[in-house]
Amino acid sequence: MTRKNLFLIVIAFIVGVSVWIFFVNKSLKSTQEVILEQATQPSRRVASVPSPTPAPNTAVKNQLQSEIQNLQQQINQERQRLDSQKQMLEELRVQQSVQPGTTAISSQISGYTSEVQSFLEELGNFQYAEQDINRRAAEALREQSSAAQLARDQIDENIRIQEDLIRQTREEIVYWQGNLFYVNDREARLVELELRLQTQNQQLQGMRDQRLALAAQVLENTRNLQSEKEQALADLANSRTDMQDEIASLRMEINRLQGVQYQARTSQISLRSQINQLQKEFETQTRQIQTLESSMQEKERQLKLLQ
Numbered sequence: 218m219t220r221k222n223l224f225l226i227v228i229a230f231i232v233g234v235s236v237w238i239f240f241v242n243k244s245l246k247s248t249q250e251v252i253l254e255q256a257t258q259p260s261r262r263v264a265s266v267p268s269p270t271p272a273p274n275t276a277v278k279n280q281l282q283s284e285i286q287n288l289q290q291q292i293n294q295e296r297q298r299l300d301s302q303k304q305m306l307e308e309l310r311v312q313q314s315v316q317p318g319t320t321a322i323s324s325q326i327s328g329y330t331s332e333v334q335s336f337l338e339e340l341g342n343f344q345y346a347e348q349d350i351n352r353r354a355a356e357a358l359r360e361q362s363s364a365a366q367l368a369r370d371q372i373d374e375n376i377r378i379q380e381d382l383i384r385q386t387r388e389e390i391v392y393w394q395g396n397l398f399y400v401n402d403r404e405a406r407l408v409e410l411e412l413r414l415q416t417q418n419q420q421l422q423g424m425r426d427q428r429l430a431l432a433a434q435v436l437e438n439t440r441n442l443q444s445e446k447e448q449a450l451a452d453l454a455n456s457r458t459d460m461q462d463e464i465a466s467l468r469m470e471i472n473r474l475q476g477v478q479y480q481a482r483t484s485q486i487s488l489r490s491q492i493n494q495l496q497k498e499f500e501t502q503t504r505q506i507q508t509l510e511s512s513m514q515e516k517e518r519q520l521k522l523l524q
Contacts, residue, residue, distance in 0.1 A: 223357045257292065260421045274523055275524060278520060278523050278524075281516050281520045281523070282520065284516050285513055285516045285517060285520065288512060288513040288516065289513060291509055292303060292506060292509045292510060292513065295502060295505060295506050295509065296506060298502060299499065299503065299506060302495060302498060302499045302502060303499065305495060306492065306495050306496065306499060309488060309491055309492050309495065310492065312488065313485070313488050313489070313492065318509055322474050322478045322481065323478065324475060325473065325474055326471055326474050326478070329467045329470055329471050329474070330471060332467055333464055333467050333468060333471070334482045336460050336463060336467075337464065339460060340457065340460060340464075342462070343453060343456070343457045343460075346453055347450060347453055350446060350449045350450055350453065351446065351450075353446075354442055354443070354445070354446035354449075357442050358439060358442055361435065361439065361442065362435070362440050365431060365432075365434075365435040365438075369428060369431055369432075370432050372424055372427055372431065373428070375424050376421060376424045376425065376428070379417060379420055379421045379424055380421065382417050383414060383417045383418060383421060386413050386414045386417055388411055389406075389410050390407060390410045390411065393406045393410065395405065431501055514517050
């Protein structure tokens with residue numbers, strides 16, 4: 218540090234001290250003047266003002282009482298709402314208890330389905346029954362035709378034999394008519410032969426009538442067998458139609474019951490959902506009332522403390 222700088226620092230220090238002394242002296246003079254002024258003025262006695270006594274906390278009490286009343290009204294309203302929810306919940310539970318269950322409906326559907334399956338199996342047997350009717354009718358026709366053929370063959374054989382006998386008788390008649398040696402015996406013989414020929418012709422006609430009757434009987438029997446077969450097939454067809462109608466009726470009933478079952482299940486699900494939702498609302502409402510009651514009890518406790 219040079220001598221010139223040292224000199225400047227000393228001057229600055231002296232100037233700062235002089236300024237400080239000037240302001241201190243000025244402050245002392247002002248203080249003295251104030252003291253002197255107060256000393257020359259007559260002394261005045263200041264009256265003491267009592268501190269205000271705090272008033273009772275009426276506003277807080279009124280506020281608490283108002284809040285308690287509001288809470289009580291709110292609790293009453295919420296309790297009425299809770300009672301309505303409880304009544305509605307009980308009604309829904311009663312409705313759920315009396316609602317028809319799906320178990321009985323399922324049992325009915327199962328029973329009807331079994332009947333339909335049984336009828337379907339029987340319908341499959343109708344084809345075999347129809348075949349059996351046709352087979353039995355064909356066998357009866359064959360047996361009848363065979364028996365008729367045997368009878369016809371026998372009649373034809375008898376007719377052939379009878380015709381041979383008639384031819385022989387006619388030959389004998391021709392012989393005796395041309396016999397001139399036995400005149401006495403010829404007339405008697407011719408009478409006998411004429412009677413025999415007449416009898417043989419009657420027998421032949423009877424055989425021919427028998428053959429015609431046999432043919433007519435065979436035709437009648439054939440018609441009867443055909444009629445019986447057609448009647449049996451018609452009865453079978455009617456039974457099949459009745460069974461098909463019964464199957465259709467059962468299927469319609471099954472479809473109806475399935476619809477009822479679906480509606481019952483849907484209703485049960487909806488009712489169960491409503492009950493669950495209402496139960497949750499009931500519990501929430503109960504907790505809300507408990508909260509309001511706790512808040513009101515707290516307000517009443519605060520009010521008691523202020524009294």
